[in-house]
Amino acid sequence: xxxxxxxxxxxxxxxxxxxxxxxxxxxxxxxxxxxxxxxxxxxxxxxxxxxxxxxxxxxxxxxxxxxxxxxxxxxxxxxxxxxxxxxxxxxxxxxxxxxxxxxxxxxxxxxxxxxxxxxxxxxxxxxxxxxxxxxxxxxxxxxxxxxxxxxxxxxxxxxxxxxxxxxxxxxxxxxxxxxxxxxxxxxxxxxxxxxxxxxxxxxxxxxxxxxxxxxxxxxxxxxxxxxxxxxxxxxxxxxxxxxxxxxxxxxxxxxxxxxxxxxxxxxxxxxxxxxxxxxxxxxxxxxxxxxxxxxxxxxxxxxxxxxxxxxxxxxxxxxxxxxxxxxxxxxxxxxxxxxxxxxxxxxxxxxxxxxxxxxxxxxxxxxxxxxxxxxxxxxxxxxxxxxxxxxxxxxxxxxxxxxxxxxxxxxxxxxxxxxxxxxxxxxxxxxxxxxxxxxxxxxxxxxxxxxxxxxxxxxxxxxxxxxxxxxx
Amino acid sequence: xxxxxxxxxxxxxxxxxxxxxxxxxxxxxxxxxxxxxxxxxxxxxxxxxxxxxxxxxxxxxxxxxxxxxxxxxxxxxxxxxxxxxxxxxxxxxxxxxxxxxxxxxxxxxxxxxxxxxxxxxxxxxxxxxxxxxxxxxxxxxxxxxxxxxxxxxx
Numbered sequence: 001x002x003x004x005x006x007x008x009x010x011x012x013x014x015x016x017x018x019x020x021x022x023x024x025x026x027x028x029x030x031x032x033x034x035x036x037x038x039x040x041x042x043x044x045x046x047x048x049x050x051x052x053x054x055x056x057x058x059x060x061x062x063x064x065x066x067x068x069x070x071x072x073x074x075x076x077x078x079x080x081x082x083x084x085x086x087x088x089x090x091x092x093x094x095x096x097x098x099x100x101x102x103x104x105x106x107x108x109x110x111x112x113x114x115x116x117x118x119x120x121x122x123x124x125x126x127x128x129x130x131x132x133x134x135x136x137x138x139x140x141x142x143x144x145x146x147x148x149x150x151x152x153x154x155x156x157x158x159x160x161x162x163x164x165x166x167x168x169x170x171x172x173x174x175x176x177x178x179x180x181x182x183x184x185x186x187x188x189x190x191x192x193x194x195x196x197x198x199x200x201x202x203x204x205x206x207x208x209x210x211x212x213x214x215x216x217x218x219x220x221x222x223x224x225x226x227x228x229x230x231x232x233x234x235x236x237x238x239x240x241x242x243x244x245x246x247x248x249x250x251x252x253x254x255x256x257x258x259x260x261x262x263x264x265x266x267x268x269x270x271x272x273x274x275x276x277x278x279x280x281x282x283x284x285x286x287x288x289x290x291x292x293x294x295x296x297x298x299x300x301x302x303x304x305x306x307x308x309x310x311x312x313x314x315x316x317x318x319x320x321x322x323x324x325x326x327x328x329x330x331x332x333x334x335x336x337x338x339x340x341x342x343x344x345x346x347x348x349x350x351x352x353x354x355x356x357x358x359x360x361x362x363x364x365x366x367x368x369x370x371x372x373x374x375x376x377x378x379x380x381x382x383x384x385x386x387x388x389x390x391x392x393x394x395x396x397x398x399x400x401x402x403x404x405x406x407x408x409x410x411x412x413x414x415x416x417x418x419x420x421x422x423x424x425x426x427x428x429x430x431x432x433x434x435x436x437x438x439x440x441x442x443x444x445x446x447x448x449x450x451x452x453x454x455x456x457x458x459x460x461x462x463x464x465x466x467x468x469x470x471x472x
Numbered sequence: 473x474x475x476x477x478x479x480x481x482x483x484x485x486x487x488x489x490x491x492x493x494x495x496x497x498x499x500x501x502x503x504x505x506x507x508x509x510x511x512x513x514x515x516x517x518x519x520x521x522x523x524x525x526x527x528x529x530x531x532x533x534x535x536x537x538x539x540x541x542x543x544x545x546x547x548x549x550x551x552x553x554x555x556x557x558x559x560x561x562x563x564x565x566x567x568x569x570x571x572x573x574x575x576x577x578x579x580x581x582x583x584x585x586x587x588x589x590x591x592x593x594x595x596x597x598x599x600x601x602x603x604x605x606x607x608x609x610x611x612x613x614x615x616x617x618x619x620x621x622x623x624x625x626x
Contacts, residue, residue, distance in 0.1 A: 114600050116599075
């Protein structure tokens with residue numbers, strides 16, 4: 001790099017050379033012709049570039065190179081004409097200049113933008129590594145450079161006692177629906193009429209985006225959530241939606257552009273179809289937490305993921321997921337502001353943040369890993385519970401691979417296949433199974449599977465009497 | 473770098489503009505068409521400063537439009553490799569920052585502590601020119617380069 005700069009200096013000095021010559025000419029008494037002279041000179045300079053080449057970029061390059069050669073020659077001439085004593089220095093100069101042109105090729109081109117290397121400015125069309133469309137429409141960063149950026153960025157972030165937080169949009173922070181295709185049910189009609197008094201409680205969180213023919217409801221508590229989380233995290237939006245939609249939503253969530261700036265990642269940035277991954281997030285994996293309502297898309301990063309309960313405000317959104325119940329919009333109600341999902345998750349985030357920046361560690365947090373901490377926090381939830389499932393898994397299904405079994409283990413419970421006195425909970429949908437009857441007889445907790453899911457979403461063991469198994 | 477040069481353009485004019493004001497019409501259309509555009513060879517046309525010559529018009533077959541060859545004086549802005557520019561930072565991200573010097577967008581990688589809206593002095597190390605846009609790569613790693621004023625004004 002330094003040598004390259006040196007070379008540029010040479011070409012600069014050449015440029016200034018002629019400027020200097022110009023000013024020498026200008027000292028001539030006729031000041032009035034100054035500007036004309038100058039323009040004429042510039043004209044000839046412009047004309048001197050070869051006209052035949054169709055690519056102007058190459059013109060510039062060629063003149064650049066010939067500039068260097070000319071300067072080199074000039075330099076040598078000057079040196080030689082000086083005196084014989086200086087000859088050794090002149091040789092030294094030439095070798096330096098040659099060295100410079102050799103060293104120049106050493107730039108590894110760590111990243112490129114619109115066909116130029118961002119480090120040395122040379123033409124570089126190699127499109128390898130990861131593409132970061134959300135930074136600029138045509139940016140490529142090599143894997144090594146991405147790793148370097150991550151490392152540097154993490155150090156900087158840890159100094160500010162912050163971590164990374166990747167947020168999904170739909171069903172996590174908000175809920176959107178198209179309003180033209182007749183999706184709205186009759187009970188939702190009041191949403192269409194902005195002057196309807198029913199809308200009063202929704203003011204400030206319900207938005208109608210005419211340009212996209214969409215209606216968006218922000219999740220209760222989202223503004224407080226972002227404000228608080230911003231103190232502890234550097235936040236990204238990562239959505240499978242279109243870029244235009246994501247930017248519009250980012251604008252609703254963050255009108256002042258203080259939370260996300262340009263960190264909005266959308267479908268076009270994804271490196272694998274229908275999957276999200278952290279490779280486009282320039283953050284070290286050991287410091288990234290993810291909030292998303294869909295587990296499948298993060299198949300490689302489940303350890304970083306905090307699964308969110310889906311937020312369905314509109315009826316069309318429930319229909320999309322094949323739920324048959326009244327939507328919040330139809331019931332004219334909403335999630336609780338004070339102890340809804342976002343408020344719960346914020347508490348968890350704060351807890352993890354405090355554990356990560358453990359004061360006992362002094363100032364060295366490089367050994368910390370959020371994935372471990374997240375696992376520890378999670379495994380405290382059902383610690384001490386021993387669970388037996390009854391009539392949950394299909395016959396011939398390997399119980400250990402079932403979603404609920406894994407979930408129970410992640411939450412810190414131990415799972416068993418057969419009942420024994422140490423078992424604390426039996427999870428079933430049917431009171432009539434042998435294990436269910438055993439549970440009732442032995443005064444063990446008999447709960448339905450939702451008890452497990454609720455504990456998973458709410459990060460707390462739920463009162464068992466709220467999840468009784470009903471007689472069929 | 474700015475240049476004051478003579479450029480030529482063939483202007484097509486609708487017959488309804490023919491009359492005493494023909495010359496004025498031509499000039500105002502020229503300004504509308506040319507100012508703010510970018511050509512790979514000459515860079516951005518910043519302003520037209522005068523008309524050198526308007527040639528004889530030729531009627532186009534079939535349409536009635538007349539083509540006038542117009543020579544005009546204009547100020548153009550063309551960034552060069554090695555040029556030093558002062559620019560305003562428009563966006564900072566993890567890879568570096570974007571700055572704008574008038575119509576030219578410049579990217580500088582690997583910055584330290586650069587804030588949005590501050591002014592920087594940078595050196596252009598690479599340019600990419602297409603028909604409508606000039607994009608540059610710059611650096612602030614050299615003597616006398618870097619931030620020259622903070623957004624806070626301190």
